[in-house]
Amino acid sequence: MAQTGTDRVKRGMAxxxxxGVIMDVVNAEQAKIAEEAGAVAxxxxxxxxxxxxxxxxxxxxxxxxxxxxxxxAVSIPVMAKARIGHITEARVLEAMGVDYIDESEVLTPADxxxxxxxxxxxxxxxxGCRNLxxxxxxxxxxxxxxxTKGEPGTGNIVExxxxxxxxxxxxxxxRGLSEDEVMVYAKENGAPFxxxxxxxxxxxxxxxxxxxxxxxxxxxxxxxxxLGADGVFVGSGIFKSNNPEKFAxxxxxxxxxxxxxxxxxxxxxxxxxxxxxxxxxxxxPEQRMQxxxx
Amino acid sequence: xxxxxxxxxxxxxxxxxxxxxxxxxxxLVVKRIEQLKEIDGLIIPGGESTTIRRLIDKYEFLxxxxxxxxxxxxxxxxxxxxxLLASEIDGSYDVHLGVMDIKVRRNAFGRQRESFEADLDxxxxxxxxxxxxxRAPYIEGVGENTKVLARYDGHIVAAxxxxxxxxxFHPELTxxxxxxxxxxxxxxxxxxxxxx
Numbered sequence: 001m002a003q004t005g006t007d008r009v010k011r012g013m014a015x016x017x018x019x020g021v022i023m024d025v026v027n028a029e030q031a032k033i034a035e036e037a038g039a040v041a042x043x044x045x046x047x048x049x050x051x052x053x054x055x056x057x058x059x060x061x062x063x064x065x066x067x068x069x070x071x072x073a074v075s076i077p078v079m080a081k082a083r084i085g086h087i088t089e090a091r092v093l094e095a096m097g098v099d100y101i102d103e104s105e106v107l108t109p110a111d112x113x114x115x116x117x118x119x120x121x122x123x124x125x126x127x128g129c130r131n132l133x134x135x136x137x138x139x140x141x142x143x144x145x146x147x148t149k150g151e152p153g154t155g156n157i158v159e160x161x162x163x164x165x166x167x168x169x170x171x172x173x174x175r176g177l178s179e180d181e182v183m184v185y186a187k188e189n190g191a192p193f194x195x196x197x198x199x200x201x202x203x204x205x206x207x208x209x210x211x212x213x214x215x216x217x218x219x220x221x222x223x224x225x226x227l228g229a230d231g232v233f234v235g236s237g238i239f240k241s242n243n244p245e246k247f248a249x250x251x252x253x254x255x256x257x258x259x260x261x262x263x264x265x266x267x268x269x270x271x272x273x274x275x276x277x278x279x280x281x282x283x284x285p286e287q288r289m290q291x292x293x294x
Numbered sequence: 295x296x297x298x299x300x301x302x303x304x305x306x307x308x309x310x311x312x313x314x315x316x317x318x319x320x321x322l323v324v325k326r327i328e329q330l331k332e333i334d335g336l337i338i339p340g341g342e343s344t345t346i347r348r349l350i351d352k353y354e355f356l357x358x359x360x361x362x363x364x365x366x367x368x369x370x371x372x373x374x375x376x377x378l379l380a381s382e383i384d385g386s387y388d389v390h391l392g393v394m395d396i397k398v399r400r401n402a403f404g405r406q407r408e409s410f411e412a413d414l415d416x417x418x419x420x421x422x423x424x425x426x427x428x429r430a431p432y433i434e435g436v437g438e439n440t441k442v443l444a445r446y447d448g449h450i451v452a453a454x455x456x457x458x459x460x461x462x463f464h465p466e467l468t469x470x471x472x473x474x475x476x477x478x479x480x481x482x483x484x485x486x487x488x489x490x
Contacts, residue, residue, distance in 0.1 A: 002410040002447075009409045012306075012428050012467045016340050016373070019304040038348035040304065040341070076342055077406060077429065099406035099429070122407045256303055256349055257325070 005122035007144070013077070013100065013124055014145035014208045017041060017231055021221065021252050022210070024048050024235040027066065028073035030244070037248035040231070041077040041100070044070035049106050049153030050236035050275065053287070059107045061089040064096060071097065079126070084293050085111020094123040100145070102126045105292040106152045106235075115293065118142030128212065130163040130290060132170035133189035136199070137294075139207060140192045146205065148229075149290040150213015153236050155277030157214045157223065159290060164211055164227045174200045190294075213290070216241075216274045218254030218267045225258035240275035247271060296482055299324040299333035301359075303349040305341020305374060309466035313474045319481075327358045335368040335481030338375030340428070340464050343400070346374055347390050356391065363393045368457040368484050370477045376460040377431050384434065394458045395437025402432040402449070402462075414463075416444045416452055420472040425451070425463035432462050457484055 003009075020040030025031045031042045046062040047055060061082050071078045077099035082089035084103055089110070093101050103116055103125055118125040119142030127138040128149035135146055148167075150160030170189075174196060177185055182200060186193040199205060211224030212233035221232045232255050234248075241247040250267040257263050285291065300310040302323035314321035314337070322333055330336070336359065338346075350356055363369045371379040371394075378390040382397035403409070409428045415421045425446070433450035436442060444452035444461070452461040452473075457480060465473040 002412040004408060004410045006411055008411055008426050008467060009428060012426050012464060013406055013409065015306045015309065015467065016342065016428060018306060018308075018341070019302075020342060020345055035344060036348075038345045038352075040345050075400065076344055094407065097405045097407060124406065252345075252348075253352065 010124035010144035011207050014126070017077075017210075018208055019256060020231045021255050022079065022231065022233045023238055023248060024233075025070060025239070028069045030239055031070045031073045033245055034238070034248055035074045035076050037245065038252040039076060039248065041079055042070060042074060043079045043081065043102065043233070043235075044098075045081060048236040048239060049289075050155070050240050051153075052106060053153045061086070061093065061107070064092065067093070067096060067098060081107055082116070083107040084109040085114050085116060087116055090116055090121065090125075094121055098123060100124050100126055103143075104128065105149060105289045109292050115141050126210075128290070128293075129167065129209075131166045131189070132174070133191045134294065135167055135205060135209070136191040136195045139205070140195060143207065145207050145210070147210040147212040147233055150211070150215075151280065151283070152213045152289050154214050154280070154283075155216040155237060155240070155275040156280060157216070157220045158280060160211050160213045160215065160224060161227065163213075164209075164224060164229055167205075167209065168228050171199060171204065175203055215251075216277060217271075218250045218264055221251045222254045222258040222264050225255055231255065236275055241272060243272040247274075295320050296335070296478060296485060297322055297333045298478065298481060299329060299336045301336060301338045301346070301355075301375075303353070304345050305339045306464065306466055307339045310337050310339050310372075310474075313466045313471050314478065316471045317475045317478045319478045327353065327355060330358055330362050333367075334485050335370070335477065336362060337477070338369065338371040338378050339466065340373035340375065343374035343377040343390075346378065350378075350390070360391055360393060363391075363458065366457060366484055366488050368459065368477065368480045369393070370459040372461055372466065373428065373430055373464055376433075376462055379458060379460050381437075394453075394455050394460060395440050396433045396453055396455070396460065397435040398431045399434050400431050401429050403427055403430050405429065412446060414444045414446060414451070416473060417442075419443065419476045420470070423472065424468050424470055425461075425465070426467045427451075427463045430462045433460075
């Protein structure tokens with residue numbers, strides 16, 4: 001008998017995206033540019049994170065018309081964002097046939113304490129994380145894919161680097177702990193003990209972990225892959241640059257051949273202006289999207 | 295020692311490497327055309343077929359892979375890999391490698407929410423094989439020299455034509471390595487023949 005929505009099917013979908021680039025798009029035209037450039041999936045949004053920042057106010061799930069338009073335009077998978085804890089937005093996106101839901105801190109959270117219980121859904125979820133505690137809590141809630149939170153819409157890679165390094169470093173630390181030490185580590189990090197034991201045994205997370213939040217250039221994508229990312233999300237970076245087609249293709253290639261520096265040098269030539277970007281110290285605490293969930 | 299290459303442009307290539315190694319053969323991730331000389335058989339993994347095709351074009355892999363197959367070296371395509379091997383693809387999509395006489399339909403079982411796992415019998419290879427289908431294609435028709443190995447719900451989901459093997463599911467995502475073993479045996483046979 002066929003079973004849908006199993007862990008294997010949901011996590012497996014994310015495995016197929018490995019080594020690839022997932023691009024934020026706001027309409028069918030951008031979705032086609034992304035697919036043409038070799039994106040493995042697109043994230044259908046009403047506004048890219050940089051514009052969400054600029055607009056202020058409450059950011060919600062995109063208008064379903066935009067999501068549908070994008071789904072009809074491309075044959076690669078389509079993802080969409082629901083607010084943290086917004087069970088109904090997620091159910092609506094699932095009913096529409098979206099391939100992956102991002103329960104995302106880029107949107108204004110609907111629930112400041114609880115995330116969605118994601119294992120109740122047939123559609124898989126991706127969630128952001130800054131450390132092993134957040135990563136394991138999201139996995140236990142049913143996330144089938146993780147990504148760094150970074151600091152979305154800033155074009156500044158520094159936070160994504162820190163979050164990827166933190167998770168990797170904690171996994172390495174965990175491997176050296178004895179079983180009794182893992183219990184205390186679980187308590188200190190708010191992490192499920194059994195899942196930590198599994199990660200300690202395997203030496204890696206049971207789901208893929210992509211880089212997201214601040215990737216603006218091919219070199220940024222390569223950097224994240226070298227730090228151990230399984231793939232890359234590019235939000236504002238592509239369609240906020242002044243040559244999106246070229247930028248998109250260059251980021252895809254830099255992700256595939258992330259350790260070929262000569263090639264990345266070539267790819268970076270004459271790309272035009274990347275998005276302007278923001279320095280972290282200029283953000284007020286309220287502007288830090290990564291702090292919107294634990 | 296038999297070396298199986300796994301095309302490593304995008305997708306689940308590390309899982310295939312793990313599966314090949316579990317059968318006792320050596321695995322090599324192929325990212326450059328020159329590496330085709332170092333391998334006896336090639337696996338084209340699952341991933342996004344559109345993306346893999348763009349990268350195949352970009353790095354001019356198309357002809358070298360076709361030649362690799364034409365010289366008698368076995369090729370195994372899974373999911374996106376199956377689409378790349380097919381000689382005919384539904385709708386207006388371009389044919390990619392086109393080395394296997396099969397007609398495929400992309401995303402044939404539906405979107406991600408329709409993705410599923412089910413137990414299959416694969417003729418001459420495995421009974422009760424746990425097959426994972428993710429936005430999977432299926433084979434709508436095969437040529438006279440192509441042997442159907444497995445069906446699901448009436449649709450062809452695995453087939454073999456001489457030294458070409460294809461399936462629409464993901465054998466690399468489970469710990470059941472019987473289909474990979476079958477491919478490794480095909481490669482070992484081909485190696486003997488090619489050495490003569």
